[in-house]
Amino acid sequence: MSTAASLTSRASSRYGDRVSISHYNNHAEAPPLTLSGHAGRHALAVAEAHGVGTLWTLSGAHVFPLYDAAVQSESGTRIVDVRHEQTAVFGAEATAKLTRDPGMAVLTAGPGVTNGVSGVAQAHFSGVPLLALGGRAPATRWGTGALQELDHPPVFAPITKYASTAATAGDVAGTVDHALATARSAHRGPVFVDVPMDELYSHADTELAVTGPQQRPEPDPAELSSVAGILATAQRPVVVLGSDVWLDGAEQAARRFADETGIPVITNGMGRGLLPSGHRLLVNRARSTAFGRADVVLVVGTPLDFRLGFGTFGGGDGAAPARVVHLADSPAQLTTHVELAAHATGDLSAVLDGVLDSYTEATRHVDHGDWTRRLHDQVSAALERDRALLTADADPIHPARVYGELNALLDDDAVIIGDGGDFVSWAGKFIEPGRPGCWLDPGPYGCLGAGVGAAAAARLARPDSQVVLLYGDGAAGMSLMDVDTLVRHGLPVVMIVGNNGAWGLEKHPMRFLYGYDVAADLRAQTGYDDVVRALGGAGETVTAPGQIAPALRRAFDSGVPYLVNVQCDPEIAYPRSTTGI
Template identity: 35%
Template sequence: MRVDMEVDGSYLIARTLKEEGVDHLFFLMGGPNYEIINNSEDFGIRAVDFRHEQAASMAAHGYARVTGKPGVTTAASGPGTLNLLTGQYTAWVDCAPMITLGGAGPIEDFGRDGFQEVDQVSIFEPVSKAVMRPTDPARYPEHVSTAFRLATTGRPGPVYIDCNEDVLYGKVEESDAAIPTRAFGRSRAAGDRDLVKHAVKMLSEARSPIIFAGGGVWWSQAHKELQRLVELMGIPFYTSPMSRGLIADDHQMSFPAARSGAFRQADVALVVGTRMNWMMTFGKRIGPDAKVIQIDIDGAELGHNRSIDIGIEGDARAVLQQLYEEAERIGFKSKLKSDWIENLRDADLARRDRVAPLENSDQRPIHPLRLCKDLRDVLDRDSILSVDGNEILHYGRQSMPTYVPGHRLNSGPSGCMGVGLPYAIGAKLAKPDKQVVALHGDGSLGMNIQDFDTAVRHKLPIVIVVSNNEGWTARVEGIRKPGRELGFTRFDKVAESLGGYGELVENPKDLKPAFERALSAGVPAIVNVRTDPTARALSRFVGSKME
């Protein structure tokens, strides 16, 4: 029973954050949100301050991706809150749960050209699952708790709460504050039983099936159910880039180097918890004659951008369990010994053999694949990898495996650059006992390099490995790329000046020793690797004229 006392809105927000299980708050100081932060710290929440609000928001997104819990961020009114917008957008496109507490001027000053007055609610609305502007401090517990429920149920997403100064500092008796309502036990939405049976029958009759899993499997914490189904059916699996590690990349049903051919040649594709968006070429990456079974928590996604044969609306974990039970019931014959699996295995090995000379190349400047190979060789199996850039993003996708669910981060469906370092900070806060490495391009690292200082101040020994090719994308003879050339930035010196460890690598034989020194430095580190500016990853982007 609470002792009756007079409190303000900031206190009630912080108290509710604690009740919702929040243990970290990502922020940059400023009014009117000072007391949200002070009260949060008083409740035992670790408040982590950043150099730039964008990095704070991206770190909260990275934290959410690793933990499966909403990341929470707050910033000062006007420009401070607007600087959170890019991070909010990346979380929105990634369907990641976040709570954004935007500082705002007094409601009583609206329409009077008040200090930093801007309609933040309308600005955040297109990139939020929901937006709120509480007007009564007593109702903050209700609003904040509702925000968590909205952010984490159905298709997850970020929720924005406008925190106006006069409401934050409004006084109420604590006993008069709203008591939030919560569902302490919640069922999962199962799929239609007849459609589940139809789907299993279709998969059993397929000659060349694949399973393609995305973020919905991660947010549903369905990776164990996914692996059980893959192993029972003997069907090869692929994941969206941000979902690498749902099943270990070295699993016997994993053939990542044969990905493109598998999608083109599949006769049945089971698509679980991911969208037919631009990354899937709007569904066209799967061959036109393939039958498609799609599972999604959001019924509106079923058949979006591509017609499908079976659409099952439901929670990924619940439906994967249903598929497993039905497959067991009918005595599903595993595809493990099929020609399809053998062909994919051969294609995977052939592709690996083709890139092996580059992975072992002694050329100078260093080839990015040699960088990736040597980094891969020194990392722990359960390390967390954040990849950000253009060429290095694609080289990393081709050559850097992940073995643990939630341990792979990258620019995701937004294609946003600058996320790598902030994601690494969020990941290290989430799992301080794991190796956390950000594999960066030099262009993308420059976007949030100031928050290397945040890692130093908060004693977060992350390692940044820079594939420094002196600019944006690869240098291609005969093609004009305005703004491409950045010169060679000494990020290793930046690390040293901010109190971290820095090392420059120009000879491939020095890569592994440098990585090992950085990983054991005990402080945030940057290994700045001079890589070949002409090395060009063979990936295409829909809508891009650059590559």
């Protein structure tokens, strides 16, 4: 089996396990790479050694040697060529999220590179290991006005862990190795390397010992004990599990922690699915009470940003402000804008297990049953209230009805991708993934247009799972042309557009603020399914609630990229209590 195929197979079979894919993890014992030929081969060989199995790109002569390297590679690295470089980077980012090995996007010089900036920024804010490898105008012509001559690294410096130029063919292997090792070290993130065109085509001979995994320090026992001590005094504790729990391979430790402490849990980002839907401790639907009445909130693997009210918890019903505890994969990730009662850093499995050991020893008789039951009762009540919306026969269609029908058709291992504002907010409320690593959304950066790239990556990483892309009609306009990529590469995906003919996330707040709205209307009758059919896929428009379920079943059964264009009520706004800014 090729490297690319074996990576895909392992990603599909083990994404719920703690085991990490990696050639990279074995490099302490691996012999050095002996590299010859053009520098493109050097770059790809090192990337493959770090676990890269897919090369996301849009064709450009500055980077042809990378394509030649993939074609000639014995490892079988797959080339996925797209219609816009943003899709290449979003595809690489989603690959990294799903497989927990680094993604790689190869971008031709100048506008090819700058088209990838938003995707790299999203990876930066999401803490995702990603290599963007760019072409660069020839070194021998630098400063003379060569085509697409731009010094790229300064553009990427603020949104990467490392941004540099590999100045010569002989520098390429070492620079790429250092970049990928940096991307994978805590706290993970994107890196950028460009190579002058003349040097990328040039030949060199070199030997390189690929950098092995960073050995992180053991968590500080005193910090673990302090965290456990805070929890031991809590009457109404809540645990928040975020994306880094998944990315750090700590899902089993998180599940043990929840089950053995009995503390209610709220999940966000790729933390969704760490506790399955219906778990007795999962209280996402009682979030307001949980955060408002908690006396201790333990935040694990996510920043205390706008998604968590900037870390302001407690105070509800006259309660005192909650004490906040933060667990992170590295010290730099600990919040600085909130006074922490305690904290701990390191490998999140080791941190969670260490806190659990101390907590169990100190609090064997602590019972949060009344608090947990109160929150669980609120979850049950919320689910009962949901029923009316999820089954609504309203005309025009209420967006919640789409999710009522979709939930009934989703498998536990379905990968759900959100690319939109209001329509995807409803999904966040009503869809609870069955397993970890199955939810992708724009994350804290809030970047639209990532959907098709993420969907293509999901289809490659999880070939046996359902892949569903939830589109706002605004977001659909940013990337729908890349359905052509899904068609050309044989990647069937179910796409659902919540078509309300508006930028809903902006339209309703602007009305509230000014009494009118501008620059917020789209054409509600746009046939997004027609676009998909024109590109070689299939689809249909839905105008009545009873049509939704049959259309979704046809989409899942089609075996092709299929778009269900649902005409939704433009007057329905997702209820928000804060602007989140």
